[in-house]
Amino acid sequence: MSYFAFPRLSNQVWKVWLRNKDVFMKTYKVNFLPPFLEPLLYLFALGFGLGRYIDVIEGVSYPRFIAPALIAISVMNSAFFECTFGSYVRMYYQKTFDAIIATPLSIEEVITGELLWGATRSLIYATIMLTVIAAFGLIELPYSLLIIPFSFIAGFLFASIGMCFTAITPNISSLNYPTFLFITPMFLFSGTFFPLSLLPEPIQYFAFAALPLTHVVSIVRSLTLATLSGFLLVSFAWVVFVSFLLFVLSVNLMKKRLIA
């Protein structure tokens, strides 16, 4: 079995997506709270609190600088945690995947459905956050509306990253390693709360090569500030290409783990 064999899929993947959506909607009140509250907390603490000591950063006010980063971080977190801890619980504790593959669905379709759901969660969260942040007048419209479709693509990237870790983790607590060694550094060093240009040049290159959030932040920030550049296309191509690669890899890794 190859690690990069393209999975055979049918429209049945949406049945898995639908299952997760139904569960999500059962507790929608608590699910809609974080994307609503999170930007408020960060904006007050960092944007309007700490930000008082910062006049301008890269030509904009500090709240306007971090607003897009908050959206990008939420896109990352919602998909990543859905497809690590969420998927692991469904796979290992609830045996949901086992139950589904006893039906005409294949394991490839189950995993793809999970990833599409992870991406959808990013889209839902990004949309809610966008609304809250727009209410503060921190983003440019209508450019910022492009963030909504983009959050699905970026969400799919983080969902695939998460699923790769889920496929290889020996147990649920080991999922804390990628969380602390990969997600938390990305949260801080991807041009989120301070410009990437402050970091030494090799680290900047590293960030663009290996930290997906860097590209996502840079795209989202260009859209909220309406400052489009050619580099945007490079970042977008990077996100699409890596998403695709990790999508195929994660499905194959999962297949290896579950089909013996």
Added chain:
Amino acid sequence: MVVTSKFKAGYFILFHISIQWWFVIVSVIMAEDLEKQFGEFVAVDSVSFTVEEGEVFGFLGPNGAGKTTTMKMIQCVSPKTGGKLEVFGMDVSTHQREIKKRLGVVPQENNLDPDFTVYENLMVYSRYFDIPRAKAEPIIDELLNFVQLREKKDTVIEQLSGGMKRRLILARALINTPRLLILDEPTIGLDPQARHLIWDKLKSLQSQGITIVLTTHYLEEAARLCDRLVIMDYGKILVEGKPDALVEEYVGTDIVEAENNPKVIACLEKSAASYDVVGNTIQVYTTNPQELTYALLQECELGHITARSATLEDVFLKLTGKKLRE
């Protein structure tokens, strides 16, 4: 007039034969030298068997005998590593989706969806089989009646008893009106009441013509339910047959149990009787318990002696040994 009726009769016979032919030729499951290896370990070692339409077929064997692995290959979730395996005449390696569409599965472990209620579990499952909602609703109502869970419709899974969970899993396995039902230890961990209820349900399914394949550790269950069964050990099929016939062939109709001491053994050795030593007792296999009891009491100095009917459990232990399997 005469010509047409003759033609009709001929056509009818031809039609009838073709149906019979189909029943005879296409077994529901056909395995030939089926093999499953996990690395070096051979879990299923070149087994051959067939399961015919409408029968209840059992797989017995100690832990690690290869029963569940065989079930998983039939369900198309674990690929075979050798031999041939066809379900409904289709190859399991190439027709997974078509086979799984016609299959109902009760797994060993409860894997109901804890995020949903009883009713939602069945509804969500019906979607995986592409059953439209309007069609699924009456089916679900009927199934909830069948497994006697109508009142629990809106209960979350967590609050169901073990027996209820098993019954719900059975209902879930029937959502696509399968022609073949696979049950991996359907009554594991259930109390006698719950177990009898499941047995009743399985009997009624059998009378509807559904083919049933099951594995079990409860030999009484196998003897009651199975038309035919195999006993597996170390990945191989040791014997195959009807439960009664197997008992008669391998242990006789009855068993006389006597206290284990060297004198009795010496005495039995002389009489050329077939016996086994089980801990503190000696089991003598026989078809004539009265005569044997009499003879043993006369010739050998026996203390305590009991005669009882032989069961499938005796066959099982005789063939697979008494050593504990972990």
